[in-house]
Amino acid sequence: MIKVKQLQKKTKKTSAFAQYKNLSIQFSLDGFSFCISNSETKEPLIFSEYAFFPSIASPELLLEKIIRIFDTNKDLQQDFTKVFAIHQNSLATLVPNKIFDRNNLVPYLKYTVKTLKTDFITYDLHRIIAANTVYIPYVNINNYLFQNFGEFEYKHHSTVLIDKLLTYSEKDFEEQFFVHVSPNYLDVMVCKEGKLLFYNTFTYNTKEDFIYYILFTAEQLQMDPNIFQLTFIGDIKKESDLYSITYTYVRNIHFMNPVNSFFADSEDFSNHSNFILIN
Incomplete structure:
Protein backbone atom coordinates (compact mmCIF):
# COMPACT_ATOMS: atom_id res chain seq x y z
CA MET A 1 0.00 0.00 0.00
CA ILE A 2 1.37 3.41 -1.01
CA LYS A 3 0.84 5.99 1.69
CA VAL A 4 -0.20 9.39 0.42
CA LYS A 5 -0.44 12.53 2.53
CA GLN A 6 -4.00 13.51 3.31
CA LEU A 7 -3.68 16.86 1.53
CA GLN A 8 -2.29 15.37 -1.64
CA LYS A 9 -4.87 16.94 -3.95
CA LYS A 10 -5.12 20.64 -4.81
CA THR A 11 -7.65 22.15 -7.21
CA LYS A 12 -8.31 25.53 -8.81
CA LYS A 13 -11.57 26.19 -10.66
CA THR A 14 -13.22 29.11 -12.40
CA SER A 15 -16.94 29.80 -12.77
CA ALA A 16 -16.67 29.92 -16.57
CA PHE A 17 -18.66 27.42 -18.64
CA ALA A 18 -17.73 25.78 -21.93
CA GLN A 19 -19.72 23.39 -24.07
CA TYR A 20 -16.59 21.96 -25.68
CA LYS A 21 -13.57 21.16 -23.52
CA ASN A 22 -10.00 19.98 -23.93
CA LEU A 23 -8.18 17.82 -21.41
CA SER A 24 -4.43 18.07 -20.83
CA ILE A 25 -2.78 15.75 -18.34
CA GLN A 26 0.76 15.42 -17.03
CA PHE A 27 2.06 12.48 -15.04
CA SER A 28 5.25 11.23 -13.46
CA LEU A 29 6.25 8.91 -10.66
CA ASP A 30 5.95 11.95 -8.37
CA GLY A 31 2.43 13.04 -9.25
CA PHE A 32 -0.47 13.53 -11.62
CA SER A 33 -2.10 16.76 -12.73
CA PHE A 34 -4.67 17.81 -15.29
CA CYS A 35 -6.11 20.94 -16.83
CA ILE A 36 -9.53 21.22 -18.46
CA SER A 37 -9.82 24.20 -20.80
CA ASN A 38 -12.31 25.83 -23.15
CA SER A 39 -11.75 24.26 -26.59
CA GLU A 40 -12.43 27.54 -28.39
CA THR A 41 -10.75 30.16 -26.18
CA LYS A 42 -8.12 27.86 -24.56
CA GLU A 43 -9.06 29.46 -21.22
CA PRO A 44 -8.29 27.15 -18.26
CA LEU A 45 -11.42 26.07 -16.39
CA ILE A 46 -10.20 23.47 -13.91
CA PHE A 47 -6.76 22.48 -12.70
CA SER A 48 -6.07 19.65 -10.24
CA GLU A 49 -2.80 18.30 -8.93
CA TYR A 50 -2.08 15.08 -7.03
CA ALA A 51 1.30 14.73 -5.31
CA PHE A 52 2.55 11.25 -4.42
CA PHE A 53 4.51 10.82 -1.18
CA PRO A 54 6.67 8.85 -1.49
CA SER A 55 7.17 8.65 -5.24
CA ILE A 56 5.53 5.77 -7.07
CA ALA A 57 7.98 2.89 -7.53
CA SER A 58 7.06 1.83 -11.07
CA PRO A 59 4.91 2.68 -14.13
CA GLU A 60 2.63 -0.24 -13.20
CA LEU A 61 1.87 1.22 -9.78
CA LEU A 62 1.51 4.66 -11.33
CA LEU A 63 -1.19 3.32 -13.64
CA GLU A 64 -3.06 1.90 -10.65
CA LYS A 65 -2.98 5.31 -8.99
CA ILE A 66 -4.15 7.07 -12.17
CA ILE A 67 -7.02 4.63 -12.64
CA ARG A 68 -8.22 5.37 -9.09
CA ILE A 69 -8.04 9.10 -9.79
CA PHE A 70 -10.12 8.75 -12.97
CA ASP A 71 -12.63 6.55 -11.13
CA THR A 72 -13.15 9.04 -8.29
CA ASN A 73 -12.73 12.48 -9.90
CA LYS A 74 -15.97 13.52 -11.62
CA ASP A 75 -14.20 16.29 -13.54
CA LEU A 76 -12.45 13.60 -15.57
CA GLN A 77 -15.64 11.65 -16.23
CA GLN A 78 -16.93 13.67 -19.18
CA ASP A 79 -16.47 13.95 -22.91
CA PHE A 80 -13.58 16.00 -24.27
CA THR A 81 -12.99 17.44 -27.72
CA LYS A 82 -9.24 16.84 -27.49
CA VAL A 83 -6.96 14.98 -25.08
CA PHE A 84 -3.26 15.73 -24.70
CA ALA A 85 -0.92 13.75 -22.42
CA ILE A 86 2.55 14.71 -21.18
CA HIS A 87 4.98 12.03 -20.03
CA GLN A 88 7.31 13.47 -17.41
CA ASN A 89 10.38 11.32 -16.84
CA SER A 90 14.16 11.33 -17.33
CA LEU A 91 14.07 8.60 -19.98
CA ALA A 92 14.86 10.96 -22.84
CA THR A 93 17.54 12.67 -24.86
CA LEU A 94 17.67 15.51 -27.39
CA VAL A 95 18.92 14.61 -30.89
CA PRO A 96 19.73 17.18 -33.63
CA ASN A 97 18.07 16.59 -37.00
CA LYS A 98 21.46 16.25 -38.71
CA ILE A 99 22.18 12.93 -36.96
CA PHE A 100 18.60 11.76 -36.43
CA ASP A 101 17.32 8.48 -37.89
CA ARG A 102 13.72 7.77 -36.92
CA ASN A 103 14.10 4.14 -37.93
CA ASN A 104 16.91 3.49 -35.44
CA LEU A 105 16.12 5.16 -32.12
CA VAL A 106 17.75 2.74 -29.68
CA PRO A 107 21.35 4.03 -30.00
CA TYR A 108 20.37 7.54 -28.91
CA LEU A 109 19.36 6.35 -25.44
CA LYS A 110 21.85 3.58 -24.71
CA TYR A 111 24.49 5.85 -23.12
CA THR A 112 22.14 7.82 -20.87
CA VAL A 113 19.14 5.57 -20.19
CA LYS A 114 18.97 1.94 -19.12
CA THR A 115 16.74 0.33 -21.75
CA LEU A 116 15.20 -3.10 -22.18
CA LYS A 117 14.56 -4.94 -25.43
CA THR A 118 10.83 -4.68 -24.73
CA ASP A 119 10.85 -0.89 -24.28
CA PHE A 120 8.86 1.15 -26.76
CA ILE A 121 10.93 4.14 -27.91
CA THR A 122 9.41 7.08 -29.75
CA TYR A 123 10.25 10.70 -30.55
CA ASP A 124 8.78 14.21 -30.68
CA LEU A 125 9.59 16.67 -33.44
CA HIS A 126 10.30 20.12 -32.00
CA ARG A 127 8.44 23.11 -33.42
CA ILE A 128 11.20 25.68 -33.03
CA ILE A 129 14.58 23.98 -33.08
CA ALA A 130 15.95 21.44 -35.58
CA ALA A 131 15.93 18.57 -33.12
CA ASN A 132 13.88 15.67 -31.78
CA THR A 133 13.28 14.37 -28.28
CA VAL A 134 13.80 10.61 -28.22
CA TYR A 135 12.20 8.98 -25.18
CA ILE A 136 10.45 6.03 -23.56
CA PRO A 137 6.80 6.80 -22.78
CA TYR A 138 4.72 4.91 -20.23
CA VAL A 139 2.97 2.66 -22.73
CA ASN A 140 0.61 1.15 -20.15
CA ILE A 141 -0.80 4.60 -19.37
CA ASN A 142 -1.09 5.44 -23.07
CA ASN A 143 -3.09 2.25 -23.55
CA TYR A 144 -5.39 3.16 -20.67
CA LEU A 145 -6.00 6.64 -22.09
CA PHE A 146 -6.71 5.21 -25.53
CA GLN A 147 -9.30 2.83 -24.02
CA ASN A 148 -11.00 5.81 -22.34
CA PHE A 149 -10.77 8.51 -25.00
CA GLY A 150 -9.73 6.95 -28.28
CA GLU A 151 -7.14 8.85 -30.32
CA PHE A 152 -5.10 11.40 -28.37
CA GLU A 153 -1.79 13.24 -28.67
CA TYR A 154 1.14 12.81 -26.30
CA LYS A 155 4.62 14.28 -25.87
CA HIS A 156 7.55 14.20 -23.50
CA HIS A 157 7.61 17.01 -20.96
CA SER A 158 10.98 18.28 -22.16
CA THR A 159 9.57 18.82 -25.66
CA VAL A 160 6.82 21.04 -24.33
CA LEU A 161 9.13 22.82 -21.88
CA ILE A 162 11.82 23.61 -24.45
CA ASP A 163 9.39 24.88 -27.07
CA LYS A 164 7.52 27.05 -24.56
CA LEU A 165 10.65 28.56 -23.03
CA LEU A 166 12.17 29.33 -26.43
CA MET A 256 8.95 33.05 -13.93
CA ASN A 257 6.47 35.79 -14.72
CA PRO A 258 3.31 33.90 -15.71
CA VAL A 259 1.93 34.26 -19.20
CA ASN A 260 -1.46 33.14 -17.92
CA SER A 261 -3.04 34.69 -14.79
CA PHE A 262 -5.04 31.59 -13.86
CA PHE A 263 -3.17 31.14 -10.55
CA ALA A 264 -2.95 34.85 -9.71
CA ASP A 265 -5.40 34.66 -6.79
CA SER A 266 -4.71 31.08 -5.75
CA GLU A 267 -3.64 30.14 -2.23
CA ASP A 268 -2.55 26.64 -3.28
CA PHE A 269 -0.53 27.33 -6.44
CA SER A 270 2.25 29.80 -7.16
CA ASN A 271 2.23 31.83 -10.37
CA HIS A 272 5.36 30.12 -11.66
CA SER A 273 4.13 26.58 -11.00
CA ASN A 274 2.74 24.20 -13.64
CA PHE A 275 4.25 26.18 -16.52
CA ILE A 276 4.04 23.18 -18.82
CA LEU A 277 0.28 22.65 -18.49
CA ILE A 278 -1.07 26.14 -17.88
CA ASN A 279 1.13 28.91 -19.29
Whole structure:
Protein backbone atom coordinates (compact mmCIF):
# COMPACT_ATOMS: atom_id res chain seq x y z
CA MET A 1 0.00 0.00 0.00
CA ILE A 2 1.37 3.41 -1.01
CA LYS A 3 0.84 5.99 1.69
CA VAL A 4 -0.20 9.39 0.42
CA LYS A 5 -0.44 12.53 2.53
CA GLN A 6 -4.00 13.51 3.31
CA LEU A 7 -3.68 16.86 1.53
CA GLN A 8 -2.29 15.37 -1.64
CA LYS A 9 -4.87 16.94 -3.95
CA LYS A 10 -5.12 20.64 -4.81
CA THR A 11 -7.65 22.15 -7.21
CA LYS A 12 -8.31 25.53 -8.81
CA LYS A 13 -11.57 26.19 -10.66
CA THR A 14 -13.22 29.11 -12.40
CA SER A 15 -16.94 29.80 -12.77
CA ALA A 16 -16.67 29.92 -16.57
CA PHE A 17 -18.66 27.42 -18.64
CA ALA A 18 -17.73 25.78 -21.93
CA GLN A 19 -19.72 23.39 -24.07
CA TYR A 20 -16.59 21.96 -25.68
CA LYS A 21 -13.57 21.16 -23.52
CA ASN A 22 -10.00 19.98 -23.93
CA LEU A 23 -8.18 17.82 -21.41
CA SER A 24 -4.43 18.07 -20.83
CA ILE A 25 -2.78 15.75 -18.34
CA GLN A 26 0.76 15.42 -17.03
CA PHE A 27 2.06 12.48 -15.04
CA SER A 28 5.25 11.23 -13.46
CA LEU A 29 6.25 8.91 -10.66
CA ASP A 30 5.95 11.95 -8.37
CA GLY A 31 2.43 13.04 -9.25
CA PHE A 32 -0.47 13.53 -11.62
CA SER A 33 -2.10 16.76 -12.73
CA PHE A 34 -4.67 17.81 -15.29
CA CYS A 35 -6.11 20.94 -16.83
CA ILE A 36 -9.53 21.22 -18.46
CA SER A 37 -9.82 24.20 -20.80
CA ASN A 38 -12.31 25.83 -23.15
CA SER A 39 -11.75 24.26 -26.59
CA GLU A 40 -12.43 27.54 -28.39
CA THR A 41 -10.75 30.16 -26.18
CA LYS A 42 -8.12 27.86 -24.56
CA GLU A 43 -9.06 29.46 -21.22
CA PRO A 44 -8.29 27.15 -18.26
CA LEU A 45 -11.42 26.07 -16.39
CA ILE A 46 -10.20 23.47 -13.91
CA PHE A 47 -6.76 22.48 -12.70
CA SER A 48 -6.07 19.65 -10.24
CA GLU A 49 -2.80 18.30 -8.93
CA TYR A 50 -2.08 15.08 -7.03
CA ALA A 51 1.30 14.73 -5.31
CA PHE A 52 2.55 11.25 -4.42
CA PHE A 53 4.51 10.82 -1.18
CA PRO A 54 6.67 8.85 -1.49
CA SER A 55 7.17 8.65 -5.24
CA ILE A 56 5.53 5.77 -7.07
CA ALA A 57 7.98 2.89 -7.53
CA SER A 58 7.06 1.83 -11.07
CA PRO A 59 4.91 2.68 -14.13
CA GLU A 60 2.63 -0.24 -13.20
CA LEU A 61 1.87 1.22 -9.78
CA LEU A 62 1.51 4.66 -11.33
CA LEU A 63 -1.19 3.32 -13.64
CA GLU A 64 -3.06 1.90 -10.65
CA LYS A 65 -2.98 5.31 -8.99
CA ILE A 66 -4.15 7.07 -12.17
CA ILE A 67 -7.02 4.63 -12.64
CA ARG A 68 -8.22 5.37 -9.09
CA ILE A 69 -8.04 9.10 -9.79
CA PHE A 70 -10.12 8.75 -12.97
CA ASP A 71 -12.63 6.55 -11.13
CA THR A 72 -13.15 9.04 -8.29
CA ASN A 73 -12.73 12.48 -9.90
CA LYS A 74 -15.97 13.52 -11.62
CA ASP A 75 -14.20 16.29 -13.54
CA LEU A 76 -12.45 13.60 -15.57
CA GLN A 77 -15.64 11.65 -16.23
CA GLN A 78 -16.93 13.67 -19.18
CA ASP A 79 -16.47 13.95 -22.91
CA PHE A 80 -13.58 16.00 -24.27
CA THR A 81 -12.99 17.44 -27.72
CA LYS A 82 -9.24 16.84 -27.49
CA VAL A 83 -6.96 14.98 -25.08
CA PHE A 84 -3.26 15.73 -24.70
CA ALA A 85 -0.92 13.75 -22.42
CA ILE A 86 2.55 14.71 -21.18
CA HIS A 87 4.98 12.03 -20.03
CA GLN A 88 7.31 13.47 -17.41
CA ASN A 89 10.38 11.32 -16.84
CA SER A 90 14.16 11.33 -17.33
CA LEU A 91 14.07 8.60 -19.98
CA ALA A 92 14.86 10.96 -22.84
CA THR A 93 17.54 12.67 -24.86
CA LEU A 94 17.67 15.51 -27.39
CA VAL A 95 18.92 14.61 -30.89
CA PRO A 96 19.73 17.18 -33.63
CA ASN A 97 18.07 16.59 -37.00
CA LYS A 98 21.46 16.25 -38.71
CA ILE A 99 22.18 12.93 -36.96
CA PHE A 100 18.60 11.76 -36.43
CA ASP A 101 17.32 8.48 -37.89
CA ARG A 102 13.72 7.77 -36.92
CA ASN A 103 14.10 4.14 -37.93
CA ASN A 104 16.91 3.49 -35.44
CA LEU A 105 16.12 5.16 -32.12
CA VAL A 106 17.75 2.74 -29.68
CA PRO A 107 21.35 4.03 -30.00
CA TYR A 108 20.37 7.54 -28.91
CA LEU A 109 19.36 6.35 -25.44
CA LYS A 110 21.85 3.58 -24.71
CA TYR A 111 24.49 5.85 -23.12
CA THR A 112 22.14 7.82 -20.87
CA VAL A 113 19.14 5.57 -20.19
CA LYS A 114 18.97 1.94 -19.12
CA THR A 115 16.74 0.33 -21.75
CA LEU A 116 15.20 -3.10 -22.18
CA LYS A 117 14.56 -4.94 -25.43
CA THR A 118 10.83 -4.68 -24.73
CA ASP A 119 10.85 -0.89 -24.28
CA PHE A 120 8.86 1.15 -26.76
CA ILE A 121 10.93 4.14 -27.91
CA THR A 122 9.41 7.08 -29.75
CA TYR A 123 10.25 10.70 -30.55
CA ASP A 124 8.78 14.21 -30.68
CA LEU A 125 9.59 16.67 -33.44
CA HIS A 126 10.30 20.12 -32.00
CA ARG A 127 8.44 23.11 -33.42
CA ILE A 128 11.20 25.68 -33.03
CA ILE A 129 14.58 23.98 -33.08
CA ALA A 130 15.95 21.44 -35.58
CA ALA A 131 15.93 18.57 -33.12
CA ASN A 132 13.88 15.67 -31.78
CA THR A 133 13.28 14.37 -28.28
CA VAL A 134 13.80 10.61 -28.22
CA TYR A 135 12.20 8.98 -25.18
CA ILE A 136 10.45 6.03 -23.56
CA PRO A 137 6.80 6.80 -22.78
CA TYR A 138 4.72 4.91 -20.23
CA VAL A 139 2.97 2.66 -22.73
CA ASN A 140 0.61 1.15 -20.15
CA ILE A 141 -0.80 4.60 -19.37
CA ASN A 142 -1.09 5.44 -23.07
CA ASN A 143 -3.09 2.25 -23.55
CA TYR A 144 -5.39 3.16 -20.67
CA LEU A 145 -6.00 6.64 -22.09
CA PHE A 146 -6.71 5.21 -25.53
CA GLN A 147 -9.30 2.83 -24.02
CA ASN A 148 -11.00 5.81 -22.34
CA PHE A 149 -10.77 8.51 -25.00
CA GLY A 150 -9.73 6.95 -28.28
CA GLU A 151 -7.14 8.85 -30.32
CA PHE A 152 -5.10 11.40 -28.37
CA GLU A 153 -1.79 13.24 -28.67
CA TYR A 154 1.14 12.81 -26.30
CA LYS A 155 4.62 14.28 -25.87
CA HIS A 156 7.55 14.20 -23.50
CA HIS A 157 7.61 17.01 -20.96
CA SER A 158 10.98 18.28 -22.16
CA THR A 159 9.57 18.82 -25.66
CA VAL A 160 6.82 21.04 -24.33
CA LEU A 161 9.13 22.82 -21.88
CA ILE A 162 11.82 23.61 -24.45
CA ASP A 163 9.39 24.88 -27.07
CA LYS A 164 7.52 27.05 -24.56
CA LEU A 165 10.65 28.56 -23.03
CA LEU A 166 12.17 29.33 -26.43
CA THR A 167 8.99 31.15 -27.41
CA TYR A 168 8.90 32.91 -24.03
CA SER A 169 12.48 34.18 -24.32
CA GLU A 170 12.79 34.81 -28.07
CA LYS A 171 13.15 38.58 -27.62
CA ASP A 172 15.73 38.41 -24.82
CA PHE A 173 19.18 39.52 -25.98
CA GLU A 174 20.93 38.21 -22.86
CA GLU A 175 21.44 34.53 -22.04
CA GLN A 176 18.50 33.13 -20.07
CA PHE A 177 19.21 30.44 -17.45
CA PHE A 178 16.02 28.50 -16.57
CA VAL A 179 15.65 25.84 -13.88
CA HIS A 180 12.44 23.82 -13.93
CA VAL A 181 12.07 22.10 -10.54
CA SER A 182 10.35 18.79 -9.82
CA PRO A 183 10.47 16.83 -6.54
CA ASN A 184 13.36 14.57 -7.59
CA TYR A 185 14.94 16.14 -10.65
CA LEU A 186 15.52 19.46 -12.37
CA ASP A 187 15.55 20.55 -15.99
CA VAL A 188 18.26 23.12 -16.74
CA MET A 189 17.92 25.14 -19.93
CA VAL A 190 19.94 28.06 -21.26
CA CYS A 191 18.82 30.01 -24.30
CA LYS A 192 19.29 33.35 -26.03
CA GLU A 193 17.04 35.10 -28.54
CA GLY A 194 14.96 31.99 -29.09
CA LYS A 195 17.99 29.74 -29.64
CA LEU A 196 18.76 26.77 -27.40
CA LEU A 197 22.27 26.80 -25.95
CA PHE A 198 21.93 24.01 -23.38
CA TYR A 199 19.37 21.55 -22.03
CA ASN A 200 19.68 18.62 -19.65
CA THR A 201 17.79 16.83 -16.89
CA PHE A 202 19.48 15.97 -13.60
CA THR A 203 18.31 13.74 -10.77
CA TYR A 204 18.90 15.05 -7.24
CA ASN A 205 18.39 13.68 -3.73
CA THR A 206 19.71 16.55 -1.63
CA LYS A 207 19.93 20.33 -1.87
CA GLU A 208 23.67 19.91 -2.37
CA ASP A 209 23.01 17.79 -5.47
CA PHE A 210 20.60 20.45 -6.67
CA ILE A 211 23.03 23.37 -6.50
CA TYR A 212 25.91 21.25 -7.84
CA TYR A 213 24.15 20.70 -11.17
CA ILE A 214 23.28 24.37 -11.49
CA LEU A 215 26.84 25.49 -10.81
CA PHE A 216 28.26 22.71 -12.99
CA THR A 217 26.16 23.90 -15.92
CA ALA A 218 27.17 27.51 -15.36
CA GLU A 219 30.84 26.52 -15.24
CA GLN A 220 30.61 24.53 -18.47
CA LEU A 221 29.00 27.51 -20.23
CA GLN A 222 31.41 29.99 -18.61
CA MET A 223 28.57 31.90 -16.98
CA ASP A 224 29.39 33.87 -13.83
CA PRO A 225 26.97 33.09 -10.93
CA ASN A 226 27.44 36.66 -9.73
CA ILE A 227 26.18 38.05 -13.02
CA PHE A 228 23.74 35.80 -14.89
CA GLN A 229 20.05 35.74 -14.04
CA LEU A 230 18.49 32.45 -12.97
CA THR A 231 14.75 31.95 -13.46
CA PHE A 232 12.96 29.32 -11.41
CA ILE A 233 9.87 27.49 -12.66
CA GLY A 234 7.89 24.66 -11.14
CA ASP A 235 7.81 23.14 -7.67
CA ILE A 236 9.92 25.60 -5.66
CA LYS A 237 9.19 28.40 -3.20
CA LYS A 238 11.28 31.23 -1.87
CA GLU A 239 11.05 29.74 1.64
CA SER A 240 12.49 26.38 0.53
CA ASP A 241 15.95 24.99 1.22
CA LEU A 242 16.50 24.65 -2.52
CA TYR A 243 16.00 28.37 -3.02
CA SER A 244 18.18 29.25 -0.02
CA ILE A 245 21.17 27.21 -1.12
CA THR A 246 20.86 28.50 -4.68
CA TYR A 247 20.83 32.10 -3.47
CA THR A 248 24.03 31.40 -1.53
CA TYR A 249 25.87 30.91 -4.82
CA VAL A 250 23.75 32.67 -7.46
CA ARG A 251 23.10 36.34 -6.85
CA ASN A 252 20.34 37.13 -9.36
CA ILE A 253 17.30 34.88 -8.95
CA HIS A 254 13.67 35.42 -9.80
CA PHE A 255 10.57 33.37 -10.54
CA MET A 256 8.95 33.05 -13.93
CA ASN A 257 6.47 35.79 -14.72
CA PRO A 258 3.31 33.90 -15.71
CA VAL A 259 1.93 34.26 -19.20
CA ASN A 260 -1.46 33.14 -17.92
CA SER A 261 -3.04 34.69 -14.79
CA PHE A 262 -5.04 31.59 -13.86
CA PHE A 263 -3.17 31.14 -10.55
CA ALA A 264 -2.95 34.85 -9.71
CA ASP A 265 -5.40 34.66 -6.79
CA SER A 266 -4.71 31.08 -5.75
CA GLU A 267 -3.64 30.14 -2.23
CA ASP A 268 -2.55 26.64 -3.28
CA PHE A 269 -0.53 27.33 -6.44
CA SER A 270 2.25 29.80 -7.16
CA ASN A 271 2.23 31.83 -10.37
CA HIS A 272 5.36 30.12 -11.66
CA SER A 273 4.13 26.58 -11.00
CA ASN A 274 2.74 24.20 -13.64
CA PHE A 275 4.25 26.18 -16.52
CA ILE A 276 4.04 23.18 -18.82
CA LEU A 277 0.28 22.65 -18.49
CA ILE A 278 -1.07 26.14 -17.88
CA ASN A 279 1.13 28.91 -19.29
